[in-house]
Structures are given as C-alpha cells and as structure tokens.
Amino acid sequence: MKKMNFFIIVTALFMFGSLLAACSSDTSSNDHEDETPTANETDNNDMSEDGVMFQETVTLDIPVYDRAFEGWNVTDNFYTRWIQEEFGETYNVDVNFVPIARANEVTDYQQLLAAGNAPDIIIHYDMPQALAYYGAGVMQPLDLDEVAEYAPTYWENVSETIEQYGVVDGENIFFFAERPDISNFVTVIRKDWVEEVGMKVEDLTSLEKVNEMAMKWKEAGLGTLGGGLTANIYNYNYAFRDWPIDPEYRALYSDLMVADFTTEDTERWLRNLSYQYHNGLIDQEFYLRMDGNQIKTEFVAGRTGTYGEYISSNTDLFEATLQNNPEAEFAVIPPHAPEGRVPQGRADWPFGLIMGINEAATDEERIAVWLYLEWMSQPDNLFFLQNGVEGENYILDDEGFPVVNNDFNGESALAMNNNKDYWALVTEAPYFGTDELTRKAMKNFWSPPGHEEIVDDLFKYQDETKEYSTPDALFTVVIESQNEYQSDLNALFQELYLKVVLGSEDKFDEEYEAAKRQYLNAGYQEILDEKQAAIDAGNYNYSE
Known part of the structure; x- marks a missing residue:
C-alpha cells in the first residue's frame, strides 16, 4: 500500500477515538489508549511492519467457496495462513474463513444466517439472489465515503460499477469485484470420436449437426453427449431465442434464479432434449447427475463425449481421461444453435462477485472488510495469491509473465482454478493492463500442458460470438x-x-401444456406480473 493511502487511512482512524490504536511495534499490548500518538507522530504517516491498526483484535469472517477439491482444506492452508500473517497481523485482525459449498451455497447461507453465524460479507454471483438476500433484511446500507476512505485503491477500481449497479430502493447496498472481459469456461468434446464417425469438429456449427454426430456415436457404440440435471441456474434456452433481442422481453423472462418455463424458447429446448433422450443421444441418466463432478466422471470414464468446465493449467480433466482412454483426443466444440438462429449466450454482467455487508457486522468488522479489500487490491498481494511462490509455483518468462510449474505439489501448491475463491473478492480474473496482454498471460495461466490449443480455440470462439453474448x-x-x-x-x-x-x-x-398451467398457477404468473409492473415503471437496467 502506498504511503499516501496510509495517510488517508490513519488520519481517518483517529476520528474513531478509542476504536483504533496507533501503529506500534508492541503487538503484545493494546490497552494503552492514552499513549495513542497523533498522525504526525507516526512514522511519516506510514505503519511499521509489525504494527497494528485496531486497538482490540477484530474477527473478520470471510466466505470462501468450498468446491470439494480432494486434499484441499479451504479454511486452513498455505495461503490462508499467509493472509493471516501478512494482513491479519498487520491490522490486528483475526481472519476466519467460512466455507460455503459452491453447489449448495444458498442453503448454506440461509442456515448460517438463521444461526447468526454468517460471514461479514454475503456473496453471490447472480443479482436475483443477491436481491433476495437484501429483501430478507440481512444486508446493511453502505456509506460510500467510508469505502473510499479505507479502501482507496479498491474504490478507484470499482467505484463506477458500485455507483451504477449497487443501488436498491434508493440505498447503497452492493459492492462488487471487477470483471475483466475474459472468461475461461469451455466445452470440450472428444475429437477422436468425432473423426471416428467421419465428421470434423469445425463442422459442428448447428444443433442439427451435433445431433447427427451424436446419432453416429450411438450407432458406433462410442458413447453419448454429456448432460446433467438442470437446476438452480437457468440459462438453458438462450440459443433457442429470437434475434435481435427485445429488451423488455429479456427483462421479463431472463432470470437465473427462477426458470423461464412458459415461452416458445423453452418449448424448443424441451423438444430437443426430449428428442435427444428418446433417441439415446444424451446420457440416459442425466437427471441423476446433480453437480459438475458427477458429469465429469462420465466424461473421464469414456461414457460421454462432451463436458464443460472452467479451464485452468492445473485441471486434471485431460490427464484423468487419458488414463482411462489413452487414445483420447480433445477439442473445443464450436458455438452452435438450431438452424436459422444464432449462437446466443448470456454474457456476464460488468462485475464479478456481488457482495453486501452482513446486517449483523459491527462497525469494526465492516471497516476490516474495506481494509481487507484494499490490502488484496495491491498488485503484489494479488499477484501472490494468483500465482504463488516464484521458483516453485511458477517462473517468469522473458516478458515478465508467470509460467506455471504444473509439476509442483509442495506446500504452496494452489487450489484448483489458481486460488480464485480467495482473490475473487476483488476481481473475477487476472488483468495485465490491456486485453491483448491479458490474453497472452492467461494462455499461460489457463493452458493445460500439452493442450494449449484448447485455450486458443476458447479465445477464437469467444471472438466469433461476442456480438451474440449479452447480459441480462x-x-x-x-x-x-x-x-x-x-x-x-x-x-x-x-x-x-x-x-x-x-x-x-x-x-x-x-x-x-398441463405443466405450463401448473407452473403459472404455482406463483410464476405473479412473478411475471410484478416484473412487468417494474418494467413499465422503468425500474430495470439493460444495456447490450
């Protein structure tokens, strides 16, 4: 953190009187309120390395997604201990990581909130659910001047986003992580299967072609398309929609948290899924695959030929599949849609994690949140969390980009997806100043050894479909x-x-027809009516 930033923080802290203590090298005692020096008595408005910020230790409860990675303890590892040492000991904060199951996060939060044990930050990736938390009264309004005061770097990075998207019912409620315009989600296909039935991956540009290929897989006894139960996130029918977009229609029927079940778009999706199921083109037990790991198991075992995941250099997808199927070859399946339509997709909103401060958080805990975000926003700290230890986790190439050592499995080994669940509070993806430089760096960051073409194709297809990817x-x-x-x-x-x-x-x-009536009568019609009223009143934001 720069000295200028310390001046802003330290000066403001004295306004809290006995709340915060001066920077002292004596971390063993915090009970000398009368010895608090003035700002001019601190070391040029800077802090000693072993100084403390809070007079009494503040416990900061930070959520972290638990993705059930084998052998990884999300609450106690090299990086959580490093955070405690580098941030916690500096500011006299006890950083406590609260695991939130990624596949069951809403239930986890509801249970923690009901028990009074929820973390100080309430997070979600989707605005409808974030609004649901707000509607339940579990978030406190924000003082944006306070954010800017204690987290000037973080504020500079996201202030426009917070001011544009963080207001609900006239109050400042949400704050956000940055989201560089880059994504690493990719759908992989068994290239060797495609070629074995006389087709080419690059020709799979329509749903009809994909179904034709899957029929040939079935006839050749190779396997099926992958699939899983559609639940909790509802973006399944975008490729079946009309183009161009009607903004009001998009606002009325696009909702990740409550399924659009009554439109012609969903009918087209259901008809195709029914066709695939009854003709044996899709995993015949797709409805039993409740999460990504179960779907992945079918691909790794060689029973299905498609699988989507967030790609990273330390993914085990390819290695695990090759152990079972040494002849396997892989490619990225091209974006496709039914003939006559375009490969629409749901683009990310211009922010990453959506965050609110727990209503039960104290003033000290809230300030500790801003200090934590400020600390993590410093380039050196963020780089360390994203890359690990130089010479162990990575080396720098001639241009200064980190090149991952995928064979390293020592104490500082990163979690899957390069520790993202710790640093996602400030950014959704690493950024290196320009889109070009970021892509160059991210190819190193995301490319599995021996499968660098996967990331090349990922970028290629993202560019080709960019105009058809729009946010809700x-x-x-x-x-x-x-x-x-x-x-x-x-x-x-x-x-x-x-x-x-x-x-x-x-x-x-x-x-x-019977299912639609039942769904509408169960409350969906009331949702549509309330949404339409909000749309008519102009209470929605849409920008392509």
Whole structure:
C-alpha cells in the first residue's frame, strides 16, 4: 500500500477515538489508549511492519467457496495462513474463513444466517439472489465515503460499477469485484470420436449437426453427449431465442434464479432434449447427475463425449481421461444453435462477485472488510495469491509473465482454478493492463500442458460470438413474489421439465401444456406480473 493511502487511512482512524490504536511495534499490548500518538507522530504517516491498526483484535469472517477439491482444506492452508500473517497481523485482525459449498451455497447461507453465524460479507454471483438476500433484511446500507476512505485503491477500481449497479430502493447496498472481459469456461468434446464417425469438429456449427454426430456415436457404440440435471441456474434456452433481442422481453423472462418455463424458447429446448433422450443421444441418466463432478466422471470414464468446465493449467480433466482412454483426443466444440438462429449466450454482467455487508457486522468488522479489500487490491498481494511462490509455483518468462510449474505439489501448491475463491473478492480474473496482454498471460495461466490449443480455440470462439453474448437486465427493486415463490418453483421446475422430457414423445404437447398451467398457477404468473409492473415503471437496467 502506498504511503499516501496510509495517510488517508490513519488520519481517518483517529476520528474513531478509542476504536483504533496507533501503529506500534508492541503487538503484545493494546490497552494503552492514552499513549495513542497523533498522525504526525507516526512514522511519516506510514505503519511499521509489525504494527497494528485496531486497538482490540477484530474477527473478520470471510466466505470462501468450498468446491470439494480432494486434499484441499479451504479454511486452513498455505495461503490462508499467509493472509493471516501478512494482513491479519498487520491490522490486528483475526481472519476466519467460512466455507460455503459452491453447489449448495444458498442453503448454506440461509442456515448460517438463521444461526447468526454468517460471514461479514454475503456473496453471490447472480443479482436475483443477491436481491433476495437484501429483501430478507440481512444486508446493511453502505456509506460510500467510508469505502473510499479505507479502501482507496479498491474504490478507484470499482467505484463506477458500485455507483451504477449497487443501488436498491434508493440505498447503497452492493459492492462488487471487477470483471475483466475474459472468461475461461469451455466445452470440450472428444475429437477422436468425432473423426471416428467421419465428421470434423469445425463442422459442428448447428444443433442439427451435433445431433447427427451424436446419432453416429450411438450407432458406433462410442458413447453419448454429456448432460446433467438442470437446476438452480437457468440459462438453458438462450440459443433457442429470437434475434435481435427485445429488451423488455429479456427483462421479463431472463432470470437465473427462477426458470423461464412458459415461452416458445423453452418449448424448443424441451423438444430437443426430449428428442435427444428418446433417441439415446444424451446420457440416459442425466437427471441423476446433480453437480459438475458427477458429469465429469462420465466424461473421464469414456461414457460421454462432451463436458464443460472452467479451464485452468492445473485441471486434471485431460490427464484423468487419458488414463482411462489413452487414445483420447480433445477439442473445443464450436458455438452452435438450431438452424436459422444464432449462437446466443448470456454474457456476464460488468462485475464479478456481488457482495453486501452482513446486517449483523459491527462497525469494526465492516471497516476490516474495506481494509481487507484494499490490502488484496495491491498488485503484489494479488499477484501472490494468483500465482504463488516464484521458483516453485511458477517462473517468469522473458516478458515478465508467470509460467506455471504444473509439476509442483509442495506446500504452496494452489487450489484448483489458481486460488480464485480467495482473490475473487476483488476481481473475477487476472488483468495485465490491456486485453491483448491479458490474453497472452492467461494462455499461460489457463493452458493445460500439452493442450494449449484448447485455450486458443476458447479465445477464437469467444471472438466469433461476442456480438451474440449479452447480459441480462438488472432490476433496481426487489421482486417480492420471486423471493416468495422461488424455492417452490425451483423444485416444481425439476419435476415438470423431467416429466415432459422423459414422458412419451407422442404426448409431449399435452404434457407441456398441463405443466405450463401448473407452473403459472404455482406463483410464476405473479412473478411475471410484478416484473412487468417494474418494467413499465422503468425500474430495470439493460444495456447490450
């Protein structure tokens, strides 16, 4: 942190009187309030390396996603201990990491909130759920001047985003991580299977071609397309939608948290899924695959030929698959859509994690959050969390970019996806100043050894479909009926969509019409009505 930033922080801290102590090399005692020096008595407004910020130790509860990586303790590892040493001991903060199951995060948060044990930061990637937390009264309003005061670097990076998207019902509620315009999600296909049935990966540019290929896989006894239960995140029908986009239609029916089940777009998706299932083109037990690891197991075992994941240099996907199928070859499946349509996709909002301060957090804990974000926003600290120890986790190439040592498995080995769940509080992806430099660096960061072409194709296809990737609308008011009916509708959606897809093909129309009526009557119509009222009042944000 720069000395100028320390001046801003230290000067402001004295306004809290006995709340915060001066910077002292004596960390064994915090009870000498009368010995607090003035700002001019501190070391040129800087802090000694072993000094403390808070007079009494503050416990800061930080959420971290637990993705069930084998052998990784999300709350106690080399990097959590480093954070405690470098940040916690400097500011007299006890940093406590609270695990949140990525596959079950809403339930985890609800249970922690009900028990009074939720972390000081409430996080989610999707605005509808973040608004649901706000609507439940578990977030406190923010003083943006306070954020700027204690976290000037962080504030400079995201202030425009916070001011544009963080307001709900006229109050400042949310703060955000940065989101560079880059993504590492990729869908991998068994290239050797495609070529074995006389086709080429680059020709799979329509849904009809993909289904034709899958039929040939079936006839050749190779395997099926991968699949899993659609639940919790509902972006399944974008490629089945009309183009160009009608902004009001997008606002009404696009919602990651409550499934759009009644539009023609969803009907097209269901018909295709029914066709794939009844013709043996998709994993016949897809509805039993509840999470990414279960879907991945089928791909690794050689029973399915497609799988999507966030790619990184230390992914075990290719190595594990090759152990079972030494002849396997891999490629990225091209973006595709039904003939006559475009490969639409849901673009990310212009921010990463959406965050709010727990209503139960004290003033000291809230300030500790801003200090933590400021500390993590410093380039050296962020770089260390993202890359690890030079000479162990990585080396620098001639241009100063980190090159990962994928064979390293010592104490400082990074978690899968390069420790992202720790540094995602300030940015969704590393950034190196320009898009060109960032892509160059991220190729090293994301490319699995021996499969560098995967990231090349990832970038290629992202460029080709960029105009068709657009963000959802954001409502600036709480949709109360969504909070009321979300849980019941999510459960009902799983029941109804599987009934339609797995049921007899000749009864598809009958089953779907009955399912739509049931879904609307279960609360979805109330959600649509409330959304339409908000749209008519202009209480939504949409920008392509």
